[in-house]
Amino acid sequence: MHEPIGDAAERLIVFRLPATAAGARHAECIDGADTGGLVRMNELRNELGAAQQKLAERKFVERAKGLLMKARNLSEDEAYHTLRRMAMERNRRMGEVARSVIEMAELLN
Numbered sequence: 001m002h003e004p005i006g007d008a009a010e011r012l013i014v015f016r017l018p019a020t021a022a023g024a025r026h027a028e029c030i031d032g033a034d035t036g037g038l039v040r041m042n043e044l045r046n047e048l049g050a051a052q053q054k055l056a057e058r059k060f061v062e063r064a065k066g067l068l069m070k071a072r073n074l075s076e077d078e079a080y081h082t083l084r085r086m087a088m089e090r091n092r093r094m095g096e097v098a099r100s101v102i103e104m105a106e107l108l109n
């Protein structure tokens with residue numbers, strides 16, 4: 001077997017990236033170097049991406065609720081339940097339905 005050349009940063013690292021239910025990613029180093037930090041960094045990136053997506057979806061939902069409240073003279077609660085019902089009927093996420101409502105409103109204006 002060959003000795004790795006240089007320090008740990010120069011060693012050959014192979015990543016195995018299976019999708020898991022939790023969205024975690026696993027790393028495996030073929031020369032035995034510690035990859036715990038790399039795994040944690042990937043987990044943090046995944047968590048950040050998920051948080052950013054949730055925030056974006058909330059913004060779409062809030063905007064769509066406002067459009068429904070104005071167009072249909074609904075209360076905030078009624079607008080929320082309208083979006084929720086539409087999402088359930090279409091088997092889609094509320095964020096997707098909210099984006100569709102916003103896009104339709106933009107087309108009509």
